[in-house]
Amino acid sequence: MNKLLSMELKRAAKSPVLWLGALAVIVVNVYGILLNGYGFKIYTSTFLLENSALICIILAVLIPLYLGRDFENRTINNKISAGYTRKDIYIVELIVSSICAIVLFIADIASVFINSKIANLEFSDKITLTEFTFHAAIAFICIITVSTLYTMIVMIFHKQLICLGITVILTLALLTLGGKSVSSLNQERTWTDPVTYETVENPLRINGFSRTVNNIHVLISPFAQAESHSFILTASESSKKDNSLIFKDFPYHVEFCLVNILEILLFYNIGIRIFRKQDLK
Secondary structure: OHHHHHHHHHHHHOOHHHHHHHHHHHHHHHHHHHHOOOOOOOOHHHOOOOOHHHHHHHHHHHHHHHHHHHHHOOHHHHHHHOOOOHHHHHHHHHHHHHHHHHHHHHHHHHHHHHHHHHOOOOOOOOOOHHHHHHHHHHHHHHHHHHHHHHHHHHHHHOOHHHHHHHHHHHHHHHHHHHHHHHHHHOOOOEEEOOOOOOEEEOOOOOOHHHHHHHHHHHHHOHHHHHHHHHHHHHOOHHHHHHOOOOOOOOOOOHHHHHHHHHHHHHHHHHHHHHHHHOOOO
């Protein structure tokens, strides 16, 4: 399996979509930090984990095009003829997809730090580097969950264009729904009326059953979590409690990690079970 993994990693390294995706993330950070102007003080943390949704979209294009090529060219049959089991093939493709996600994730964070250094930005006025490291680890597991889902889809449906359509439409739809939930959950309790300048209750803030439903949505959807990553970095202690169903007193959303790990195992088991039974002729 090591030989197959090495071969697939070399093939992935030649993918133009991977490097164009990494370039896109870097360009977004360059523009945001070095070329854009703001009417308030910015920090390095202002831009950290801002591109999680963009990385999901890039992976939605990259993984179907990369993995689907094996099925389009019947290369997958050659691997089976060479003595590799379907489990070996699936695990290798899963590892390669995850590594592609890691490359994009690192490109995002590294470019933020490099550009912030050029712009002489302070790190943050709200979090420490250690706290960011914990948040980044949680975000990392989320991105790996997304890549695992895309791998499952391709290994089940095979065809490049079909898989590309499924992943792109699914991603855009779930990011949109996730963004709405995250926005609703992060509304302040009060706001200043623009006419009277009085502080009144925010009509956009949700409570009760509606808040619980949206919290469940963010908990189980890695796409909603991707939309929440930038909010998490600056969330207050009370906001964290309001937006958590479990571990309310813990400073980090470890519940996201636990659910994501379960989802990774679920997607893997569904994918490998179906892939093993499929006729690839």
